[in-house]
Amino acid sequence: VRLAMGKSGAGRIGNYEYCSFSAHGEGRFIGNTDSHPVIGEAGSMTVAPEVQINALVDGTHLQGVIEAMKDAHPYEEVAYEVLSLLEPKGATQYLGRIGRLPNALNLDTFREWVQEALPEANIRFAGVAPQEIQSIALCSGAGAEFIKDAARLHVDAYITGDVKYHDAQMAKELGLLVVDAGHFGTESIVASGLRDYLLSKELSVPVKAFNEQSDFFFL
Known part of the structure; x- marks a missing residue:
């Protein structure tokens, strides 16, 4: 056990x-x-x-x-208890997230899953790919600075953007699979959500997402 x-x-x-x-x-x-x-x-x-x-x-x-x-465990009913050592003292905001997929995926299936979740992304891999991928860390935009943190958490893969040559080398040395889905690819999916949020505020100016027909684009 x-x-x-x-x-x-x-x-x-x-x-x-x-x-x-x-x-x-x-x-x-x-x-x-x-x-x-x-x-x-x-x-x-x-x-x-x-x-x-x-x-x-x-x-x-x-x-x-x-x-x-x-x-x-050999027992028919296993007695166990999970205790949290940290008491939250209010809402805390983080740049990244960690989670676990319902089922482990091989590399090809994982790539398809990421591409479906991030349709605007041009996906590249770096580092070392495990046989199965289930635990994942992610940080949208340029999150290469958190590669060491992801490795320390022993996740199977880390999804972010703007991974440079030396970042990829570091991931390989740490034995971590890093998915570079691009700065734009990891952030474009929030555009429609932000649009809906701003529209709910009943602003006096028109609000449209980047992928809609619009007179103004902010890059």
Whole structure:
């Protein structure tokens, strides 16, 4: 269980991986008539020596760690708890986002997915491509300065724009797949949303998105 959690991203602290802490104790349970306990018998009180495993995990890998832990654990019902170590003190704005796809994709399928999400993008790849891509970091516009941050989060891919030669070299050294979808390609998709927002303010000037017929263009 400990190794499965570590392989999925739990226990990464600085330059160390698979970090965890154990607490030993006794577990007690009674299974009902539909249960199939690995230890003891259904309907009887069972007391078993157990080990509580504690490990840190970031939000990007949390769901994957939980799934790996459940798959590796022998119990029919796995007891676990997720505790947040940071209490939000109000709304915080970030330049980027990290998330996880419902299913892992190979490189070709991932490229098609990115192209569909960013139809105006001219996509280029840099760095090292993993066999499967599921956890993703992104920053629209020129976000090459955050390549190291993306690598530190152990994501499978980082989507941004304006990736230069030395940025691509850095991604390769860090073992990270970087998708350069262009400055325009990663930001053009917000035009219609901004238009709708401004129109909702009932301004005294006409507002149109860049891809609509308009008398004025701001580049």
